[in-house]
Amino acid sequence: MPGVFHHALINRHACLRVAQALLLCLCLTGAASAQARVEPFRFGEVDLEFLDQIKQLDKKFEDQGLVYREPELNAYVDRLGRSLLKPEDQLENVTWRFRVFRDPAVNAFALPNGSIYVFTGLLARMETEAQVAGVLAHEIIHVRNRHSYLSYRSYRKKMLTINLLSIAGAYSGMGGFGASLAAQFMLAISVVGYSRELEKEADLDGAQLMTASPYDPKAMIIAFESMQQKYEVDLDGEPFYGDHPKTKDRIAYLNEWLSKSAPRRETPSAGLSKEDYQKNVAGVTRHDIELAIDAGLYRTATTLGKRLIESQPELAANLTALADAYTALGPRSLEPTAEEKSGQGKREARKRRSKLTLQEEERTLAATAAGQERQKINFAEAEKLYRRATELEPNYALAWRGLGELFEKQKQSQPSVEAYRKYLELQPAAMDRLMIMRRIKTLEPQAAPNR
Ligand SMILES: [Zn+2]
Structure with a gap:
């Protein structure tokens, strides 16, 4: 299982490089304008070719084990997504499918064929069903308004003009996806998002979609707010959903829209309560904790484990998941130290990461007096939790x-x-x-x- 996950990680790093070229293109063209699209979308040759490659990418996700295989949870997410769709969302070349992607990042993305993926990391992080609905509403708009086709058209044109295709070709082996230009484009979009303008459209139209649903659109804002919370020291720059200034901006215009233009709500928001939602996602949260540990996100794993225990303290599976996280946390403190967060600390961490494996890094940290002290505390905590789990079950x-x-x-x-x-x-x-x-x-x- 970890092997499969590392694929996703490799992709993310390669994606960031492709994303740089992509962002350049989106900025140069000003991307596709929202105003220019009043008439229905017409498929051209490039669009159909793009769609074909995206369908292959979609299938590869499944073949490579990146789709979380738990029928009940996938059915739950699918139901949730479908509850937001309107009759006019029966669109040409779209088959709606809402599924769970095995990746501990707090993220979601939509493919233009209607496959919408929410990450295990996002399901574990959200606090209510309505918050997940808010993220799905945003992704639905990307599909409905054909954002990836429009962006890909201008991206491709730019790539041809400035002859970046050969540069992109250099990345084509990435992550075992044997990625076509279309696939690389989509994977990069899933990390950095579309142009500011299209993202704003997805937010505002998504909030509108929620207004027409039984869910309170405010939940979308709360979802964005909770995404700003960071448990790890940020070494790479943030993917789209975690980007601080961008997220702040989004929260501001959504709040403005809600107070000025949204119709008043008479009924409370639909969806599972915080307590029931957390029980519903406990299984996938435990799975996500494993993925986070494999990815070296030990603080995230521990924080999620603590949340599991808060909602169901007497479950051996939850106690074990948190214990696994404490074991993995080893010589680190749960909160990053001021030193780790400093520029110097980050530089050193980046250097360690590029030179050492996770195990070697662990040994280096455990060799310090402070590391040893923390390890003792974390291991004792882990042992206590495992013991409690074996007493209960x-x-x-x-x-x-x-x-x-x-x-x-x-x-x-x-x-x-x-x-x-x-x-x-x-x-x-x-x-x-x-x-x-x-x-x-x-x-x-x-x-x-x-x-
Ligand atoms: Zn988006």
């Missing part, structure tokens, strides 16, 4: 695996081997059985005669 296998890893990290071979054995006993068909057996062998070569 003695047969919850993952808690035992977590304990095994935690002891292994602390070089306590005997309890580690015992916990790993307990895990395999409870889950004999575990996917990682061979790996765990290898670890047991390494930890205690002479103690495993019959396995």
Whole structure:
């Protein structure tokens, strides 16, 4: 599973480079103007070719395991998205599909064929159903108003004119998608967004769409506000949904629209309450915590784990997810230190990241006195949580695996081997059985005669 996820990460970095060329183009052309489109959209050859390549990209997401496979949750998100559609949204070359994308970033994106993806990271971060609806409404407008076709037309033209196609070709191996220009364009858009003008249109028309739905459009603003909250030290610059000045701006014009132009609401917003929503997304939040840990987003993982515990403190699965996050947090503090947030701290972190693997970076941090102290605290917290999980549900296998890893990290071979054995006993068909057996062998070569 982590292997699959790293694909997505590689993509994001390659995307940022493509995005730079893209932003240049969008700025040069002023992008597609919102006013110029009163008549219905007409498909030309370039558009149909674009659509074809996007359909292939869509299929690749599925083939590469980037779509979260949990029928109930996907059905929930699909229902939620469809509840916002209007009869006039039955559009040429659009098949609406709302699905979940396995990526811990707080993000969502829409493909022009009507496939709308919300990230596991976004579902885990939002607090109510109405907030997710707000993000989906925005994405629906991108599809309905054909934003990607319009932007791609001008992008392509610009690329041909200034002969950037050959430069773009250099990125074409990115992330195993064997990406066509169209696919690269779309992946970059999913990270940085469209032109300011089109994004504003998606926000305002999206808010309008919400006004016509049972959801309160204010939830859209609250969603944007919660996206501004950061748990990690930002080393790369922000993707579209997390961009501070842009988000501030969006919150301001949405508030203005709501107070001046939105019709008064008589009924309270529809959708699951905070409590029920969080229960509904608990499973995907736990999955997202794993993805976040694999991506090195340990603080995000820990914060999400704490939220899980707040809503359901007696669930072994939740306790284990938080314990996994504390184990991964290791030598770091939950809040970034002032030093880490300083320019110097960021430069050092970038250097470490480019030179070291996550494991090597961990060892470097754990070698300092402060790192050791923090690690002791985080590991103790993790152990407490795993123990509590095994008390509540003695047969919850993952808690035992977590304990095994935690002891292994602390070089306590005997309890580690015992916990790993307990895990395999409870889950004999575990996917990682061979790996765990290898670890047991390494930890205690002479103690495993019959396995
Ligand atoms: Zn957008």
